[in-house]
Amino acid sequence: MIGQSGIAVKHVSRADAASVAELAKHGVATIHEAMGRVGLLHSYMRPIYPGAAACGTAVTIFAHPGDNWMLHVAAEMLKPGDVAVLGTSSENTDGMFGDLLATSFRARGAVGLVIDAGCRDTGELRDMGFPVWSRAVHAKGTVKATVGSVNTPIICAGVLVHPGDVVVADDDGVVIVPKQHAAKAAAAAAASATKEAGTRRRLAAGELGLDVYGMREALAKAGLKYVEDETALQQELQK
Amino acid sequence: MIGQSGIAVKHVSRADAASVAELAKHGVATIHEAMGRVGLLHSYMRPIYPGAAACGTAVTIFAHPGDNWMLHVAAEMLKPGDVAVLGTSSENTDGMFGDLLATSFRARGAVGLVIDAGCRDTGELRDMGFPVWSRAVHAKGTVKATVGSVNTPIICAGVLVHPGDVVVADDDGVVIVPKQHAAKAAAAAAASATKEAGTRRRLAAGELGLDVYGMREALAKAGLKYVEDETALQQELQK
Amino acid sequence: MIGQSGIAVKHVSRADAASVAELAKHGVATIHEAMGRVGLLHSYMRPIYPGAAACGTAVTIFAHPGDNWMLHVAAEMLKPGDVAVLGTSSENTDGMFGDLLATSFRARGAVGLVIDAGCRDTGELRDMGFPVWSRAVHAKGTVKATVGSVNTPIICAGVLVHPGDVVVADDDGVVIVPKQHAAKAAAAAAASATKEAGTRRRLAAGELGLDVYGMREALAKAGLKYVEDETALQQELQK
Amino acid sequence: MIGQSGIAVKHVSRADAASVAELAKHGVATIHEAMGRVGLLHSYMRPIYPGAAACGTAVTIFAHPGDNWMLHVAAEMLKPGDVAVLGTSSENTDGMFGDLLATSFRARGAVGLVIDAGCRDTGELRDMGFPVWSRAVHAKGTVKATVGSVNTPIICAGVLVHPGDVVVADDDGVVIVPKQHAAKAAAAAAASATKEAGTRRRLAAGELGLDVYGMREALAKAGLKYVEDETALQQELQK
Amino acid sequence: MIGQSGIAVKHVSRADAASVAELAKHGVATIHEAMGRVGLLHSYMRPIYPGAAACGTAVTIFAHPGDNWMLHVAAEMLKPGDVAVLGTSSENTDGMFGDLLATSFRARGAVGLVIDAGCRDTGELRDMGFPVWSRAVHAKGTVKATVGSVNTPIICAGVLVHPGDVVVADDDGVVIVPKQHAAKAAAAAAASATKEAGTRRRLAAGELGLDVYGMREALAKAGLKYVEDETALQQELQK
């Protein structure tokens, strides 16, 4: 059951490397759209420094408020290219992760952390270039008293994450791509990016989205009425 | 009526260019003070990157939650020097605006966006240097299903905005100068800046605000009592 | 009584300079841990620009919402190396502090401000390199109508601050070290930093925290169970 | 200009009594829908006790944070059937209104208060049956130091309110009906209520909204696909 | 994939009636503890009136912000004893549900609604005795423009919900019991309630939890030190 404590899974399947590599070329917004607008973490998850970016496979962590013990357990499970993803049993902003754990995670090959709690040592992490997305920055230290789980399905910031899923994160936030859909999502993102490039050129040249996307008829049908100026508007608003 | 959907006004009057040019020289805080402390959007409206700054005339947009259709309609109304300003019918953080729309807005001459909702593609927007002030950064995509309005009066983050009003935005937030008061506000801001420059020199030289502003008498009258040290304070606090 | 208005204390004792100098070498997270995880302000207190850092002795200010009069009174009490710390009588985000006050504070030797309210002119403050930690950035101007206090004990963002206490602030937030504990805290922080350096080297070399900290036995005792793979996990989750 | 301080308007026009009487028969949700989904205050405005209800004409108040002076000025402007509506120059939760002011307001004939700030003495107000909608309940006292305005246009919880507009408030929140649209809104609300009564009977009898509103075709066109059971769903979700 | 739009599942398996009946006898807190402290929705989900209580099987709904179309689709899937549970694709407080839908839901046999969005007509719902747990009360009306899904797995207020799971809700909030664990959870809740009754009697008789639960040794081991009085405390605090 989601949220069950006391289990650490040693070996998990991960999304295929080719899909991860393709997804790494695209932004969170593009991937989220390409997947049908699903998989986004809540908007309160923010990078600890501008320009942070990561793409990798999830090692999942379930932890209790104010207790970062499971991050140490997770370190052993990390493989090169992984992104750790932590959900908690209740809302908490304590700084569960800092530069010592980041040093350990990097030594294991991890490329980032997504944590639905607080992060600290953010100056050092920025200097190290170790990207973290968190709900808060807080120096508050934690205990190591209660076990959670590692590599079990978790909810992180409103999204279900399985170990091995693809995690893509940038300035816009974080999106999760389920591992069984990674290839399809990567292909869709690539197609979308190609299409967007064409659209971007047309818009840059001054064409309107109304025409590029052919929206004028639908707008009229939906009831949009154009009036000439503010005088005409006054007449409308008084109706 | 404010919040009425279904109207797009093609031509609106705008604040005079000279006033806009003068206001562009001053910060949001200075202008807000010079106007008598009015016109500020709520503090949750933040620039998507540090150092963002814009000053221009408003094209207003009224939109529904999760629906960015009206931004496309607004693109056609934008003229060089405009700032788009979007209010919604209910609180929402979806990412209604991204780099494609920014490409289109820039091609039309717009110099920024103020949006009481979410923004996405923020890395690309920072690279483009297209400034946006928003209540959230979120990759969440939107639909194009329900019409709102363009160039009607709106409420954006607690402030009434008419099309053509001056919008000034910087690291401190956003202030709206009604177009009919633009000249007066520009003059007041200029006068205030001149006065502040003198005050700044005196303060930098070590003079106290208590003396520069002549506050000592008023403070005494309002009941402020000076005590020598912590021992004297203890006597006061025990009273 | 805390929160009493109408008193300004001219001379207060301050933490000893050697302790302040030692504490200045360490981060907020390290000091907070070394003190036994106490003294941290709430996580909503954020620096107005990345990389902001300050360490100094507190001049305390008690102010009312929307009224920055006491900041001018405090300027006179500031000595080189001080950090002003402001608490309010009720929650408020108005921009009580801007570049003019910063000019004055700097001329008096102050090295920063911690304010449980809003700050403005943040672009100018960043250019000046005058660090501020605040609960909000807002251009909203304030009045000078009601007296508070200076150099009395205050509550700032959930922490009791006495004048003369050490204030340490960086990207992670703000920690208060009571002046009578400054020497002890400085020594503990130095010891902790030395110890952390050794741990960091071991972790960087690939050792696991589980082994560095000797956690394996305690985890087993606390009930953590390792399973081999996802198939084994399914069996566990169905129990 | 909205938010200008220092003006009290003695006499204002009010919505016609017949429209107010008709609107008083309907709930906030019904009126808001009948007007085209406009005019609702933000959802943080809550009644101080369940079952609170008020309908009347607005006397508007613009006040500064932590300062309730203008409520006393407004008392003189209140006429029987009025609802006082207060907006502030910045976000504030201080308890600007309590049982003494309620006693005064009631003596003047007022039937309620809508305040975008805090309220206190809520137990006494509940006992008096004087309804208040506020953003907070807080005992925090206020000063009387800075003037605002009375009976000028204000923004209250995101909505523009003119003196004399109709204010309708109940358990669901608060809606403002501009006085010039009061008759039309009252008629629309009455028509809507009649129509809803018929719909309610059909739904109570077990008919589905899908059929009552004829939605099935539109749903199919919008892409909704029915599948028989969870097995069929798994096939869909794996696509 | 969770969050996929466009599917409505007609028939789903539901937790067995005996387990639902047993769970209905216990409070949310008891069940949550008995399950191992899992399954609780976020604390922002609140009943619209005190004393609201419901226990039933979930019909799940996935909807978009400001769009309540899927609630009408769900009505057809409701069977006697069901509780509708709605999650959204992004945070939203619009009033998606009111007394007309409640009339329809009740006619279908539903016993409540859990909605991670807004609710309206709350006075009428209280009078009807139709319990709702929501993140907001807001009269804001919605459109019917974009399809979501019915009876697919959803995330509601941070918890994964499958159709047919048991939903238990009371003054304390909402807990989800996965249908495959319903019998086990019901048994555990019953056992826990029995045990708690015994503990309650002992505590009511004046025994201390320290003795009832045998905590004294563990407290001492964890480092709790008893001191006689405030003088002794001062000595400790100065250490």
Add this chain to the structure above:
Amino acid sequence: MIGQSGIAVKHVSRADAASVAELAKHGVATIHEAMGRVGLLHSYMRPIYPGAAACGTAVTIFAHPGDNWMLHVAAEMLKPGDVAVLGTSSENTDGMFGDLLATSFRARGAVGLVIDAGCRDTGELRDMGFPVWSRAVHAKGTVKATVGSVNTPIICAGVLVHPGDVVVADDDGVVIVPKQHAAKAAAAAAASATKEAGTRRRLAAGELGLDVYGMREALAKAGLKYVEDETALQQELQK
């Protein structure tokens, strides 16, 4: 130092019974005003049911997020007439207190709880008539793993509380009266209540606060200008 863990103080001095009895006659708002507008907890502290009221002497508790162990330790320190007051080392909404602890607290003579965290079993507590003020209602269970302190000074919802201080709580929130000021505060509250009764009579008879408090001259001096009607207002607003 505030926030130090590991100490339980057995015997503490308490405010004198006569002062507590006098304070119990007055509301939170009256006492807070009478003390000079100090001592109020943040407005997020709300009673779990309407009409809740308590007045007693504080037994203070310092606890860690998600850990309610210290509440059991505190039970032993409670004496008839006490109110338990709990602050935490970081923000947390877990349900640390429920009906079992309430049963124990009541058996010890406690008359209420003020907790800067969550509360559960709120239906049962309402039925028992055991009043609680909390920052959240949440069923989330807690662990007993880390020691905090009992009867040391704490910060609770922004206010410093010493053991033995008077705690007064009602529908408006919570105010703390330091024990050494209890007699003075009780006298001031009684005097204020007497004075307010007279004012109330005058206001109920229709006198205006402007006259009762003699505000007209000060308002004019502060710049308030009366205009006759909306036409005159337009002239003012255009200035």
